[in-house]
Amino acid sequence: MDRRRGDRLWFVAVLGMTACGAVSFGPSRYLPQELSIVWSEQEDVTVFRWKLGERIDAGDVRFELVRDGRWTPIDFDAAPFPSGDYDCPRATCFLFSLRGRYQPPADGVVLRSVHAHHGTLMAGATDVEPVQITLSAKPRFRAGNGHVALAIDDALSPANTPVRRRFRWSLVESDGACEPAPIFEAITEGVEEVPFRGQPSDAGRYCVTLQPVADDAGAAVTVAAEAFTHPVLEAHTLRYVAPHEKAPVYLQVIVDLEIPNSTRCEATVAKVQERLQPLLRHGPGGGHAFEPIWLAHNGGVKCRQDASARLDAASLAETIKQYANQHAPGRFGATVVFVYLSNLALPMRAETEAALVELVDSFFLEPLARASLWVMSNTTARGEWEARYFETVWTSPFDKAFEDLVKTYDTQRFPVRSSLHRATDRIELASAGSVGGTDVLFKHCSATPVVRLKQGDRSIPTSQTVSPVLPGEPISFTVDLEPATRVEAVEWSDQVVTVRYELCRRWCTHPFESATGQPQPAWTTESRCREAP
Amino acid sequence: MRKAALFVCLWLGSVASAAQELQPVSPEAWLPTPEASADVRVQQRFAVKDGQLRIDAGGEWLARGDYYVSPGVQATAAWWWREQWAAEVSGAWYFSGMNAAARDLRARTGRVPDSRRPQGVARLGLRHSAGYGKILFGRRVVHLEPQVFARLSLLVAEAYPSPGLDLGAGLLFHLKPWLHVRFDVAVFPHLERRTRWTFVTGVVPSLSVGVGASP
Numbered sequence: 001m002d003r004r005r006g007d008r009l010w011f012v013a014v015l016g017m018t019a020c021g022a023v024s025f026g027p028s029r030y031l032p033q034e035l036s037i038v039w040s041e042q043e044d045v046t047v048f049r050w051k052l053g054e055r056i057d058a059g060d061v062r063f064e065l066v067r068d069g070r071w072t073p074i075d076f077d078a079a080p081f082p083s084g085d086y087d088c089p090r091a092t093c094f095l096f097s098l099r100g101r102y103q104p105p106a107d108g109v110v111l112r113s114v115h116a117h118h119g120t121l122m123a124g125a126t127d128v129e130p131v132q133i134t135l136s137a138k139p140r141f142r143a144g145n146g147h148v149a150l151a152i153d154d155a156l157s158p159a160n161t162p163v164r165r166r167f168r169w170s171l172v173e174s175d176g177a178c179e180p181a182p183i184f185e186a187i188t189e190g191v192e193e194v195p196f197r198g199q200p201s202d203a204g205r206y207c208v209t210l211q212p213v214a215d216d217a218g219a220a221v222t223v224a225a226e227a228f229t230h231p232v233l234e235a236h237t238l239r240y241v242a243p244h245e246k247a248p249v250y251l252q253v254i255v256d257l258e259i260p261n262s263t264r265c266e267a268t269v270a271k272v273q274e275r276l277q278p279l280l281r282h283g284p285g286g287g288h289a290f291e292p293i294w295l296a297h298n299g300g301v302k303c304r305q306d307a308s309a310r311l312d313a314a315s316l317a318e319t320i321k322q323y324a325n326q327h328a329p330g331r332f333g334a335t336v337v338f339v340y341l342s343n344l345a346l347p348m349r350a351e352t353e354a355a356l357v358e359l360v361d362s363f364f365l366e367p368l369a370r371a372s373l374w375v376m377s378n379t380t381a382r383g384e385w386e387a388r389y390f391e392t393v394w395t396s397p398f399d400k401a402f403e404d405l406v407k408t409y410d411t412q413r414f415p416v417r418s419s420l421h422r423a424t425d426r427i428e429l430a431s432a433g434s435v436g437g438t439d440v441l442f443k444h445c446s447a448t449p450v451v452r453l454k455q456g457d458r459s460i461p462t463s464q465t466v467s468p469v470l471p472g473e474p475i476s477f478t479v480d481l482e483p484a485t486r487v488e489a490v491e492w493s494d495q496v497v498t499v500r501y502e503l504c505r506r507w508c509t510h511p512f513e514s515a516t517g518q519p520q521p522a523w524t525t526e527s528r529c530r531e532a533p
Numbered sequence: 534m535r536k537a538a539l540f541v542c543l544w545l546g547s548v549a550s551a552a553q554e555l556q557p558v559s560p561e562a563w564l565p566t567p568e569a570s571a572d573v574r575v576q577q578r579f580a581v582k583d584g585q586l587r588i589d590a591g592g593e594w595l596a597r598g599d600y601y602v603s604p605g606v607q608a609t610a611a612w613w614w615r616e617q618w619a620a621e622v623s624g625a626w627y628f629s630g631m632n633a634a635a636r637d638l639r640a641r642t643g644r645v646p647d648s649r650r651p652q653g654v655a656r657l658g659l660r661h662s663a664g665y666g667k668i669l670f671g672r673r674v675v676h677l678e679p680q681v682f683a684r685l686s687l688l689v690a691e692a693y694p695s696p697g698l699d700l701g702a703g704l705l706f707h708l709k710p711w712l713h714v715r716f717d718v719a720v721f722p723h724l725e726r727r728t729r730w731t732f733v734t735g736v737v738p739s740l741s742v743g744v745g746a747s748p
Contacts, residue, residue, distance in 0.1 A: 019596040021725065021733030023646045031643040117650060119636065121643050 029053030030061055030115045032094075032123035037110070038155060039101045040134035043212075043221045045080060046102040047134075047156055050111065050123060051091040058085040058092055061115045065096075066105050071112065080216045081156050082164045095164070097156060099218060102128055131155060139208040139227035142193065143513055143530070145200055148208060148227055149193045151519070156212075166213040169194055171206050171227075178207035180224040187213060204229030204507045228510040231523045234503045235445075235531045238429055242421035242481055242495035245330040248283025249337055249414060250320060250369070251276055253292040254311065256342040256352065256377075257303040265303030271397035272341065275406050279337060282415040284329050290320065295352070305344065311355035317362040324369040332418040332486060333368030342377035343394045360389075370416075370486055374409065417492050419484035426454065429501055431474030440469045441508050445500040445529035451477035465527050466508070502529045578665065579676040580707040582613040584747050589715060591741025593625055597721075597733055599648035600635035603627045607739060611660055623656040623684065625739075647727040649690035656699050658684025676707040680717075688723055697723020699737070715741050 027033065035050040052061070064071040074096055076083040081097045104110045108125025115121075134155030139148050148171060157164045168184035171194065188194060200206075206229075211222045253272060259265040269292050280287035293316065298306040320336055328334040340356060342348065356373060363371035373389040390409060395402045428434070430442050443466045444453055453460040456473030467475060481495045504523055512523045515531050523530075588610050595603040607625035614620070629650045631639065639645050660682040667676045684699040701719030708714060721735035 019598040019734060019736045021597055021599060021648065021735075022727070022731050023599055023648050024728055025638065025644040025646055026728070028639060028643055028645040117630070118645070119631070119639055121639065 027053070028118055028121055029056050030113050030118040031121040032063070032111050032113050035111055035123045035126045037102060037104070037126055037128045038134070039128050039130045040155060041130055041132045042134050044100060045134075045156075046098045046100065046128065048096040048098070048102075048111065049093065051088060051093045052113065054090050054092060056092050058094075061113050061118075063094070063096075064112050064114060066110045069105065078216065080214045080218055081212060082166075082215070086164070095156070099216075101130075104128060135210075135212065135221060135223055137208065137210055137223060137225045138519075139225055140511060140513070140519055141196065141200075141204075141206075141227055141230040142517075143230050143233075145229050146196060147193045148196050148206075149519075150188070150208065150210065152192060152210065154212075168211045168213060170209045171196060172209075173201050173203075174205040174207040174226055175203075176205065176226075178224050178226040180222045181207065181209045184209070184211065200229045204510060229507045231504050231508050231510050231512050232506040233512065233523070233530050234505070235529070236429075236501050236503065238427070238499045238501070240427050240479075240497040240499070242419050242497070244417045244419045244421075244484070244494075245332060246283045246415035246417055247330070247332060247335045247370075247486065248285060248328065249279045249287035250324065250334050251279060251287060251289040252316070252320065252336065252338050253289075254295055254338060254340045254356075255292050255303065256295040256305060256309075256340065258296065258305050258342075258344050259303035260301065262301050262303070265301070268303075268397060269341075272339070272402075275397050275402055276339065278406060278410055279414060283334065287334070288323070288327070290323075305342075307349070309352075311352060311359070313355040313359040313362065317359055321363070321366060321369060324366070328368045330418075331420065333366075333370070335414070335416045335486070336363060336369050336371040337374065338371060339374045340376065341394070342375075342379070345378040348375075348377060348379045372413070376405075412490050413488045416486050416488055417484070418486055419481065419495060421481050421495060423480050424478060426476040426478055427497070428474050428476045429453075429499060430469050430503065432469055432471040434474075435469050435503055437505070438469065438471055439505070441466045441504040441524065442469050442475050443467075443502045443504070443523070443529060445502060445531065447477070447479075447497065447499045449479065449481075449497065451479045451497065451499060453477050466504070466524050469503070500529070500531070502531070579667065580710040580713070580745075581616065582619070582662070582745060583616040585613050585745040586748055587611045587613065587619075587713070587743050587745035589741040589743035591715075591739060593737055593739030593741075595625075595627055595629075595651055595654075595721070595735055595737050597648070597651070597735040599651075599733070600632055600646040601629045601648065601650055602632050603629040603651045605629075605651075605653075607741065609741065609743070613745075617662045619660040619662075621656075621658060621660050621682070621684070624654065626653045627651045648733075649693055649695075649725060649727070651688060651690045652692075654686055654688045656684040656686045658682060658699065662705070678705045678707075679703075680705055680715075682717070682719070684719075686721060686723065688721075688725070690725060693726050695723045695725040695733075697721055697733075701737070711745050713743050713745070715739075715743060717741075 030052055032050045032052065035048065038047045040047065063074040065074050076096060079097045080099050083096045085092055085094050104127065108127060109122055110126060111123040113121045136153045138151040140151065141148055154165060167188045169186065169188060170181040170184045172181050206227045207224055208227050209222060209224045212220045214220045253269065255269050257265060257268065259268060273289060273292065280289060294302045295309050295311055296303050296305045298304040324334050338359060360371045360373050363369050375389055375391045376394050378394050392405055395405060432438050453475065454477065455467055455475050460467055469475060477499060479497050484495065509522050509524050512520050512530055514520055520526050520528065590608045593605050593607045595605060605625045605627035607623060609621055609623040611619040611621035635646055660680055662678045662680050664679050667674050681702045686697045686699040688695040688697060699719050699721050701717055703715055703717030705713050705715045717739045719737040721737050723733055725731050725733050
């Protein structure tokens with residue numbers, strides 16, 4: 001070892017002892033990877049695809065291809081079809097097309113990248129894969145028939161990327177045989193659909209011809225495919241709210257007050273009757289207030305309790321029932337409200353309590369009336385009593401608190417409603433008259449809750465996708481709903497049935513697209529509707 | 534040659550501190566005999582930096598053990614607001630390339646180190662002149678200053694910024710009162726985003742020529 005070399009090693013060793021940092025080796029970002037070579041038998045074009053790492057500067061790298069045994073620079077601009085870099089996930093992808101069938105060298109190494117700083121990097125050996133068809137289309141009319149989606153399947157456009165090539169296109173009426181048309185209307189510009197102007201033919205069949213535009217002015221293949229007009233569809237939603245009736249209120253006040261002053265007594269009861277008036281507004285025609293029952297009528301004074309007083313429950317009930325039978329409207333009759341008033345801080349007499357219970361219970365099987373009881377007294381409620389009846393502490397009707405009590409009682413319980421819906425009731429969806437024609441097809445989309453479809457008197461089987469709307473045979477449905485009889489206000493909710501259906505007026509056997517734009521098969525054979533449920 | 538330089542460095546420390554404290558200097562046998570009336574002789578500095586802007590330009594070498602060879606050019610501007618203290622800003626541009634081992638591996642396998650190719654660095658910090666001395670070197674007197682410095686650095690490697698510190702020492706040789714040569718060695722700890730964030734230490738020797746002038 002000479003002296004100068006020794007000095008240099010000493011210098012490098014000193015630097016090396018101080019300079020450090022973990023280094024690992026991985027593929028260069030400029031190393032061509034996942035190279036694929038496809039030869040299109042249909043177009044006689046070879047397509048190369050490969051990728052480099054992400055976050056590279058594509059302008060700083062060039063590529064070379066082995067041609068005729070020599071490394072030849074790739075000129076993307078000279079390719080017959082659009083070539084170069086394009087976006088792809090976590091990488092920078094490249095595409096290059098070449099006319100004819102590429103013949104790789106014997107060792108299979110065909111491509112390399114050249115970068116000023118990152119050097120020359122060879123792609124792995126790759127073979128050429130022949131593919132018969134690289135260009136095809138499944139054109140279809142969009143909803144509304146204003147545009148035709150070309151749905152081009154192009155091997156020169158990488159998967160999940162927009163079509164890179166531009167195409168000459170034409171759209172001519174078809175009689176079933178779709179031959180490529182030699183005259184083109186225009187060239188696509190980055191969009192995969194073309195406009196359709198004018199009125200579609202009755203048959204609604206068209207032939208779409210496509211030809212890729214070659215940048216080198218060379219030959220290009222022509223493909224043709226048939227497109228069908230989109231069915232003319234109407235989406236409908238029927239919201240059926242089951243009918244119901246409201247029961248009127250028949251009011252009966254039972255006075256068991258202790259007020260020695262007769263004038264004051266009658267004024268109090270009159271005020272009670274007045275305060276209870278809001279209850280009478282419910283139901284068709286309103287309710288009715290019977291004359292008060294003076295249970296404490298003793299010795300000419302109407303508000304003096306008497307231990308021997310008796311409430312003739314049977315007679316009172318009979319009177320009210322007769323009134324209800326004569327006057328109660330509707331199918332489910334009226335609600336009878338008994339209001340018992342007592343202002344003494346004494347337990348209710350057993351006879352009175354028994355009579356009140358008998359009074360209310362006597363209406364239990366009555367078809368046109370049901371009874372409820374509001375006890376306003378200072379007696380201590382028993383458990384059973386409290387659970388079955390509305391019980392409040394005696395409050396003077398001249399107080400604002402009495403009005404609040406009535407309001408609470410009213411809003412919680414009234415109106416009492418009963419559903420009038422029957423399982424056999426038919427609700428019409430579509431008839432020849434309502435849809436305005438006879439060449440209309442009906443398709444049931446969804447219903448909540450489940451309904452039974454009928455056409456005329458016939459049931460429509462669930463397997464049947466569409467039904468024609470026929471004169472004299474309207475399409476309707478029946479539905480089972482939970483019984484709802486004499487339901488108080490706080491527990492009532494409307495019974496609603498929602499039915500979605502579609503009507504098709506033209507080209508119903510043609511394919512259609514969903515509301516999200518996805519192609520679907522013929523509308524008449526597909527059970528799904530255009531609108532998602 | 535190397536031994537002589539080492540001797541100069543060892544001797545430098547004592548000379549530098551003596552110069553700062555302005556202590557009496559013992560006459561040596563080969564120096565002229567001082568006049569009998571003076572106990573202390575203080576010579577004017579050969580070069581004064583106080584209040585001067587000094588601009589340096591030269592070359593440097595970034596060694597990181599990263600499979601890259603990184604020579605570079607650099608420039609420094611230092612404002613000496615006192616004789617001992619300067620604020621300076623510095624920048625360097627590297628002409629980096631893979632070393633032979635990495636190039637060979639890349640050519641054979643396509644694999645490359647995850648370290649990034651250094652492109653340039655910017656620095657901002659302080660420089661301290663720790664002493665002043667002169668030595669007789671052959672028949673020539675050399676005026677020199679030992680210096681230390683600390684700078685914040687931002688290395689750019691393949692467009693990625695790597696923050697770090699730049700700590701080092703150097704020798705400044707005054708050729709003329711307005712002309713100098715400087716040799717620095719810095720340690721350069723920094724963070725670099727490789728496969729993951731990695732702590733890296735580099736060593737940066739540099740040699741530059743500079744001029745100074747009072748604005």
